[in-house]
Amino acid sequence: MNSPEQSALGQPTQYVDHYDPSLLYPLPRQAKRDELGLQRTPEGRSVLPFMGADIWTAYELSWLNLKGKPQVALARLVIPCESPCIIESKSMKLYFNSFSQTPFASAQEVQQKIVHDLSAGVWQLAGGAQPSPAVNHPAVLVELIEVKDFQAQKIEELSGVDLDRLDIECNTYQPAPHLLSAQFDRAPVSEVLCSQLLKSNCLVTGQPDWGSVRIAYTGPQIDQAALLAYLISFREHNEFHEQCVERVFMDIWTRCKPSKLSVYARYTRRGGLDINPFRTSHPQALPPLMRTARQ
Secondary structure, eight states: OOOGGGSSTTSOOOOOOSOOGGGOOEEESHHHHHHTTOOBOTTSOBOOSOEEEEEEEEEEEEEEOTTSOEEEEEEEEEEETTSSEEEOHHHHHHHHHTTTTOBOSOHHHHHHHHHHHHHHHHTOOGGGOOOOTTSOOOOOEEEEEEGGGGGGOOBOOOOSEEGGGSOOOOOOOSOOGGGOOEETTSOOEEEEEEEEEEEEEOTTTOOEEEEEEEEEEEESEEOHHHHHHHHHTTTTOBOOHHHHHHHHHHHHHHHHOOSEEEEEEEEOOBTTEEEEEEEESSOOOOOOSOBOTTO
């Protein structure tokens, strides 16, 4: 079983420039979900109270055409949160770099390679075993955005009521779900709340991860000052992006008891990649393709 400590994070690295899918390093989601107290199925998988995906943008994708001329594109990746594994981000960077001196006949061929390789990685089972071909797992979605479409890419901020306007005192910098509160004795509300003050640290290296977060819910009205203090409490917490968002979702879900909830975070890029986890209690479309000014 792969572990974060055995990954390339924080280690001297040789950059491979010829296509090599073995560079991808899947990490199981299960241990962190066990920390959140999620129940398991008889097969050992978590029973998830949410659905959604990890939405990545790769800004450093390049390959050669059959004449040896470099091609460039952005890649948008959508990894289902139901998959048993995530891909460690430095290994994703190394994997994309391995395309750089490799000839491909078309952008479509590159896209198909990425779909195949990432789908195989995130659907690995315990011990690195591949799932049965008879089981129809959702593939990773991959969209290549070519140069002709670069001008259409939007820069905008997450919408919602700005929590950061609140003048609060902060003294807790590890996740503190006890800070959360809601008005259970009043009529339920529907709100969308946003903050740009989310920060956590890499689980292995301790490097800072900066992000913005949008929380949409229906249910007892959440105390906004308490929610902001709770989000700020992640500031010295070491955990991967996907794990932080699931922790935020579960803490709000269990403490504030909304009937509907979604949590969407957009983290600033590192190594040419940004990771933007989205978790929702109910079916809805994924957030539209965009990036914030900090990304």
